[in-house]
Amino acid sequence: MAAWGERLAGVRGVLLDISGVLYDGGEGGGAAIAGSVEAVARLKRSRLKVRFCTNESQKSRADLVGLLQWLGFDVSEGEVTAPAPAACLILKQRGLRPHLLVHDGVRSEFDQIDTSNPNCVVIADAGEGFSYQNMNKAFQVLMELENPVLFSLGKGRYYKETSGLMLDVGPYMKALEYACGIKAEVVGKPSPEFFKSALQEMGVEAHEAQ
């Protein structure tokens, strides 16, 4: 393995994941992963630019940053790239009015979005919100559209909480894709557009990022 100095030659910026990298969610908010608070602090003291790029879609950016700060991380809202704000941009650009199947914690990110008479569906990691009734409602909205459009904030299979593995949004995206015979548009990782927007916000090119 190359030495760090060599590996970081030409690197100007670092994108950091949050859930499962900086902290594990769970009861009482979760717990920082050993060494991660200090690692972020060291990166910030270095010459490297740092940006946080997350698929977290249960919380608004404000709530997520509040939690991270409470866990000891040096992070501000403006340093975080997250799927819900990216989805809002797309909805506005395309004149789409979503039916939202999202966690209550992230709903405030959509406050400026018209959700009347929906012509698309947005799903995110809704946790307990993925009830049969809510899934069936999203399904019915899609089936009533001539051209059903489904956005999924990420497509993760599952994530780890301190209490165990938890189903993420991906399985529910697959469920609606199969039910309606459609393909979802993923907003968030691993979508290249999402990474690009994070790099732009950091002000570095892809080949300069780690």
Place this chain on the structure above:
Amino acid sequence: MAAWGERLAGVRGVLLDISGVLYDGGEGGGAAIAGSVEAVARLKRSRLKVRFCTNESQKSRADLVGLLQWLGFDVSEGEVTAPAPAACLILKQRGLRPHLLVHDGVRSEFDQIDTSNPNCVVIADAGEGFSYQNMNKAFQVLMELENPVLFSLGKGRYYKETSGLMLDVGPYMKALEYACGIKAEVVGKPSPEFFKSALQEMGVEAHEAQ
């Protein structure tokens, strides 16, 4: 289109679907589809053998037959091929102990099955039972197995109730397949084994059935 006499030449038995063919489910049990009660009666008066082959997995056969009789159909429990009894046979043959994610109405079909210390998962059209918590439990059971085995009683996308379209088991099968990176074994239509067992029970060959 060929005349009925010609089309039925060589046919000795008829397999009839139930949900969406004989009746539409819904509030108060559902409603017979126009003409279906008389169609069944005419088939039974004919020289043809008749068997009912359903993917219904919200109700036990006893309850399903009770409902059909109440709607006016001439049908008995022994004339119905359904996925839950077929699944029980497979579980016994392979020494499998299922974690059940099924509707309460069909649970009695599994009364003779050992469900302690599960080494596989069986899902069926659980309706409201497809809560996040129940799906996550099924997911966790599968992830703890060295060789995860998932049975799905049918793989329908959705079905029609008098109140509208409802998600069937198929989307939830896809969700667990994606979450665990596995492929489910489908018990019920369109599995060829399922049709074969229905034909055997009727005592006719595939080429003699309609």
